[in-house]
Amino acid sequence: MRKDLLARIYKRLFKTFGPRGWWPGQSPFEVMVGAVLTQNTAWTNVEKAIRNLKREKILTPARLDNIKISRLARLIRPAGYFNVKAKRLKSLVGFLFEEYKGDLRRMRKERINTLRPKLLGVHGIGPETCDSILLYALEKPVFVIDAYTKRIFSRCGVAKEDIPYEELQSLFMEDLPKSVSLYNEYHALIVQLGKDICRKDPKCGLCCIREFCKNKNFR
DNA sequence: GACCAGGCACATC
DNA sequence: GATGTGCATGGT
Numbered sequence: 001m002r003k004d005l006l007a008r009i010y011k012r013l014f015k016t017f018g019p020r021g022w023w024p025g026q027s028p029f030e031v032m033v034g035a036v037l038t039q040n041t042a043w044t045n046v047e048k049a050i051r052n053l054k055r056e057k058i059l060t061p062a063r064l065d066n067i068k069i070s071r072l073a074r075l076i077r078p079a080g081y082f083n084v085k086a087k088r089l090k091s092l093v094g095f096l097f098e099e100y101k102g103d104l105r106r107m108r109k110e111r112i113n114t115l116r117p118k119l120l121g122v123h124g125i126g127p128e129t130c131d132s133i134l135l136y137a138l139e140k141p142v143f144v145i146d147a148y149t150k151r152i153f154s155r156c157g158v159a160k161e162d163i164p165y166e167e168l169q170s171l172f173m174e175d176l177p178k179s180v181s182l183y184n185e186y187h188a189l190i191v192q193l194g195k196d197i198c199r200k201d202p203k204c205g206l207c208c209i210r211e212f213c214k215n216k217n218f219r
Numbered sequence: 220g221a222c223c224a225g226g227c228a229c230a231t232c
Numbered sequence: 233g234a235t236g237t238g239c240a241t242g243g244t
Contacts, residue, residue, distance in 0.1 A: 039224095039225080042242070042243070044243070045224080045240095077240085081238095081241080082239090083240090088227085129227080187225085190225095
Protein backbone atom coordinates (compact mmCIF):
# COMPACT_ATOMS: atom_id res chain seq x y z
CA MET A 1 0.00 0.00 0.00
CA ARG A 2 1.19 3.43 -0.86
CA LYS A 3 2.50 5.21 2.18
CA ASP A 4 0.08 8.09 2.62
CA LEU A 5 -2.91 6.53 0.85
CA LEU A 6 -5.11 6.41 3.92
CA ALA A 7 -4.30 10.00 4.82
CA ARG A 8 -5.24 11.10 1.33
CA ILE A 9 -8.49 9.18 1.45
CA TYR A 10 -9.21 10.89 4.76
CA LYS A 11 -8.76 14.29 3.22
CA ARG A 12 -11.04 13.35 0.38
CA LEU A 13 -13.75 12.12 2.73
CA PHE A 14 -13.47 15.16 4.95
CA LYS A 15 -13.81 17.43 1.94
CA THR A 16 -16.87 15.50 0.81
CA PHE A 17 -18.74 15.19 4.08
CA GLY A 18 -17.20 17.73 6.47
CA PRO A 19 -16.82 17.19 10.22
CA ARG A 20 -19.22 14.62 11.67
CA GLY A 21 -19.20 15.71 15.29
CA TRP A 22 -18.80 12.29 16.85
CA TRP A 23 -19.52 10.84 19.33
CA PRO A 24 -22.99 12.23 20.10
CA GLY A 25 -23.16 12.03 23.91
CA GLN A 26 -23.05 14.43 26.83
CA SER A 27 -20.56 12.51 28.95
CA PRO A 28 -17.90 9.83 28.57
CA PHE A 29 -20.15 7.42 30.45
CA GLU A 30 -23.01 8.06 28.06
CA VAL A 31 -20.64 7.37 25.17
CA MET A 32 -19.59 4.13 26.80
CA VAL A 33 -23.18 2.99 27.25
CA GLY A 34 -23.97 4.04 23.68
CA ALA A 35 -21.11 1.91 22.42
CA VAL A 36 -22.79 -1.21 23.77
CA LEU A 37 -26.29 -0.19 22.77
CA THR A 38 -25.34 0.50 19.17
CA GLN A 39 -24.01 -3.01 18.56
CA ASN A 40 -25.54 -4.07 15.26
CA THR A 41 -28.23 -1.44 15.74
CA ALA A 42 -29.23 1.82 14.08
CA TRP A 43 -28.26 4.87 16.12
CA THR A 44 -31.81 6.28 16.05
CA ASN A 45 -32.90 3.28 18.13
CA VAL A 46 -30.03 3.81 20.55
CA GLU A 47 -31.13 7.40 21.06
CA LYS A 48 -34.55 6.27 22.24
CA ALA A 49 -32.98 3.90 24.75
CA ILE A 50 -30.62 6.57 26.05
CA ARG A 51 -33.51 8.99 26.36
CA ASN A 52 -35.27 6.45 28.56
CA LEU A 53 -32.21 6.04 30.77
CA LYS A 54 -31.88 9.79 31.13
CA ARG A 55 -35.55 10.25 31.87
CA GLU A 56 -35.25 7.75 34.71
CA LYS A 57 -32.01 9.43 35.79
CA ILE A 58 -30.03 6.23 35.82
CA LEU A 59 -27.35 7.08 33.29
CA THR A 60 -24.57 7.04 35.89
CA PRO A 61 -22.23 4.20 36.84
CA ALA A 62 -23.66 3.89 40.36
CA ARG A 63 -27.29 3.91 39.27
CA LEU A 64 -26.72 1.37 36.51
CA ASP A 65 -24.80 -0.80 38.91
CA ASN A 66 -27.74 -0.89 41.29
CA ILE A 67 -30.69 -1.14 38.92
CA LYS A 68 -32.35 -4.52 38.44
CA ILE A 69 -31.40 -6.09 35.16
CA SER A 70 -35.05 -6.65 34.21
CA ARG A 71 -35.78 -2.94 34.59
CA LEU A 72 -32.68 -2.02 32.63
CA ALA A 73 -33.74 -4.35 29.83
CA ARG A 74 -37.18 -2.77 29.73
CA LEU A 75 -35.73 0.73 29.46
CA ILE A 76 -33.31 -0.08 26.67
CA ARG A 77 -35.88 -2.06 24.73
CA PRO A 78 -35.92 0.29 21.70
CA ALA A 79 -32.24 -0.46 21.06
CA GLY A 80 -33.00 -4.09 20.28
CA TYR A 81 -31.36 -7.23 21.76
CA PHE A 82 -32.39 -5.68 25.05
CA ASN A 83 -31.86 -8.75 27.24
CA VAL A 84 -28.41 -9.35 25.81
CA LYS A 85 -27.43 -5.70 26.05
CA ALA A 86 -28.74 -5.31 29.60
CA LYS A 87 -26.45 -8.13 30.65
CA ARG A 88 -23.53 -6.61 28.76
CA LEU A 89 -24.06 -3.19 30.33
CA LYS A 90 -24.13 -4.80 33.75
CA SER A 91 -20.84 -6.59 33.06
CA LEU A 92 -19.25 -3.37 31.85
CA VAL A 93 -20.37 -1.34 34.85
CA GLY A 94 -19.31 -4.15 37.16
CA PHE A 95 -15.87 -4.05 35.58
CA LEU A 96 -15.79 -0.28 35.98
CA PHE A 97 -16.36 -0.62 39.71
CA GLU A 98 -14.06 -3.59 40.27
CA GLU A 99 -11.13 -1.98 38.52
CA TYR A 100 -11.67 1.76 38.77
CA LYS A 101 -14.14 2.36 41.61
CA GLY A 102 -16.76 3.29 39.05
CA ASP A 103 -14.71 6.28 37.94
CA LEU A 104 -14.03 6.79 34.25
CA ARG A 105 -11.28 9.30 35.07
CA ARG A 106 -9.37 6.54 36.81
CA MET A 107 -9.96 4.24 33.88
CA ARG A 108 -8.68 6.91 31.53
CA LYS A 109 -5.37 7.07 33.35
CA GLU A 110 -4.49 3.51 32.47
CA ARG A 111 -2.24 2.86 29.48
CA ILE A 112 -3.84 1.48 26.32
CA ASN A 113 -1.65 -1.60 26.30
CA THR A 114 -2.96 -2.81 29.62
CA LEU A 115 -6.44 -1.32 29.38
CA ARG A 116 -7.42 -2.75 26.00
CA PRO A 117 -6.90 -6.43 26.87
CA LYS A 118 -8.74 -5.95 30.15
CA LEU A 119 -11.67 -4.32 28.45
CA LEU A 120 -11.76 -7.05 25.82
CA GLY A 121 -12.09 -9.56 28.63
CA VAL A 122 -15.40 -8.07 29.73
CA HIS A 123 -18.45 -10.05 28.64
CA GLY A 124 -20.08 -8.39 25.65
CA ILE A 125 -17.15 -6.15 24.79
CA GLY A 126 -15.66 -7.20 21.47
CA PRO A 127 -12.98 -5.33 19.52
CA GLU A 128 -15.19 -2.67 17.98
CA THR A 129 -17.06 -1.81 21.16
CA CYS A 130 -13.78 -1.84 23.07
CA ASP A 131 -12.05 0.51 20.67
CA SER A 132 -15.09 2.79 20.44
CA ILE A 133 -14.96 3.18 24.20
CA LEU A 134 -11.20 3.75 24.17
CA LEU A 135 -11.37 6.35 21.42
CA TYR A 136 -14.65 8.15 21.94
CA ALA A 137 -15.15 7.88 25.70
CA LEU A 138 -11.56 7.79 26.97
CA GLU A 139 -9.84 9.69 24.15
CA LYS A 140 -7.18 7.08 23.50
CA PRO A 141 -5.59 7.06 20.02
CA VAL A 142 -7.06 3.76 18.81
CA PHE A 143 -8.53 3.30 15.35
CA VAL A 144 -12.02 1.79 15.31
CA ILE A 145 -12.78 -0.83 12.66
CA ASP A 146 -16.35 -1.71 11.83
CA ALA A 147 -18.29 -3.54 9.16
CA TYR A 148 -18.26 -0.48 6.90
CA THR A 149 -14.50 -0.09 7.19
CA LYS A 150 -13.96 -3.70 6.21
CA ARG A 151 -16.47 -3.55 3.37
CA ILE A 152 -15.28 -0.28 1.93
CA PHE A 153 -11.56 -0.86 2.12
CA SER A 154 -11.79 -4.39 0.79
CA ARG A 155 -13.87 -3.17 -2.13
CA CYS A 156 -11.28 -0.65 -3.13
CA GLY A 157 -8.50 -3.18 -2.80
CA VAL A 158 -6.67 -1.89 0.25
CA ALA A 159 -7.31 -5.11 2.18
CA LYS A 160 -8.80 -8.57 1.70
CA GLU A 161 -12.43 -8.94 2.70
CA ASP A 162 -11.66 -11.45 5.45
CA ILE A 163 -8.79 -9.49 6.97
CA PRO A 164 -8.77 -9.87 10.76
CA TYR A 165 -9.81 -6.88 12.88
CA GLU A 166 -6.43 -6.05 14.37
CA GLU A 167 -4.70 -6.42 11.03
CA LEU A 168 -6.89 -3.84 9.31
CA GLN A 169 -6.56 -1.64 12.37
CA SER A 170 -2.77 -1.82 12.08
CA LEU A 171 -2.95 -0.70 8.46
CA PHE A 172 -4.59 2.51 9.59
CA MET A 173 -2.54 3.06 12.69
CA GLU A 174 0.78 2.47 10.99
CA ASP A 175 -0.08 4.73 8.09
CA LEU A 176 -1.58 7.60 10.08
CA PRO A 177 -0.26 9.75 12.91
CA LYS A 178 -1.53 8.63 16.33
CA SER A 179 -4.14 11.32 16.75
CA VAL A 180 -7.37 11.05 18.71
CA SER A 181 -9.10 13.74 16.69
CA LEU A 182 -8.00 12.22 13.38
CA TYR A 183 -9.15 8.70 14.35
CA ASN A 184 -12.37 10.10 15.71
CA GLU A 185 -13.21 11.92 12.50
CA TYR A 186 -11.96 9.23 10.15
CA HIS A 187 -14.08 6.46 11.58
CA ALA A 188 -17.14 8.72 11.60
CA LEU A 189 -16.52 9.65 7.97
CA ILE A 190 -16.24 5.99 6.99
CA VAL A 191 -19.59 5.28 8.61
CA GLN A 192 -21.07 8.25 6.77
CA LEU A 193 -19.75 6.95 3.47
CA GLY A 194 -21.08 3.50 4.25
CA LYS A 195 -24.52 4.82 4.99
CA ASP A 196 -24.59 7.09 1.97
CA ILE A 197 -23.32 4.76 -0.66
CA CYS A 198 -22.64 1.17 0.26
CA ARG A 199 -26.17 0.29 1.25
CA LYS A 200 -27.82 1.87 -1.74
CA ASP A 201 -25.58 0.10 -4.18
CA PRO A 202 -24.13 -3.20 -2.97
CA LYS A 203 -21.91 -3.42 -6.03
CA CYS A 204 -20.50 0.01 -5.53
CA GLY A 205 -16.76 -0.29 -5.25
CA LEU A 206 -16.29 2.71 -3.06
CA CYS A 207 -17.30 5.27 -5.64
CA CYS A 208 -15.39 8.46 -5.07
CA ILE A 209 -12.54 6.81 -3.20
CA ARG A 210 -12.06 4.14 -5.80
CA GLU A 211 -11.89 6.74 -8.50
CA PHE A 212 -9.42 8.59 -6.38
CA CYS A 213 -7.25 5.53 -5.91
CA LYS A 214 -7.42 4.61 -9.57
CA ASN A 215 -6.35 8.04 -10.64
CA LYS A 216 -3.46 7.99 -8.25
CA ASN A 217 -2.40 4.48 -9.29
CA PHE A 218 -1.92 3.57 -5.67
CA ARG A 219 -1.21 -0.14 -5.77
C1' DG B 220 -43.09 -7.94 4.16
C1' DA B 221 -38.22 -8.27 3.37
C1' DC B 222 -34.05 -6.19 4.51
C1' DC B 223 -30.79 -3.72 7.24
C1' DA B 224 -28.43 -1.45 11.26
C1' DG B 225 -21.90 2.01 14.17
C1' DG B 226 -21.50 -6.85 17.17
C1' DC B 227 -20.84 -10.41 20.18
C1' DA B 228 -20.98 -15.00 22.45
C1' DC B 229 -21.70 -19.55 21.99
C1' DA B 230 -22.50 -24.16 19.75
C1' DT B 231 -21.00 -27.31 16.49
C1' DC B 232 -18.14 -29.44 13.23
C1' DG C 233 -10.16 -22.28 13.42
C1' DA C 234 -13.90 -21.74 10.46
C1' DT C 235 -18.69 -21.47 10.06
C1' DG C 236 -23.48 -20.94 11.67
C1' DT C 237 -26.95 -19.11 14.83
C1' DG C 238 -29.54 -16.42 18.40
C1' DC C 239 -30.37 -12.04 19.98
C1' DA C 240 -34.88 -7.76 18.62
C1' DT C 241 -36.35 -3.13 17.71
C1' DG C 242 -37.56 0.39 14.32
C1' DG C 243 -36.76 2.68 9.77
C1' DT C 244 -36.79 2.19 4.51
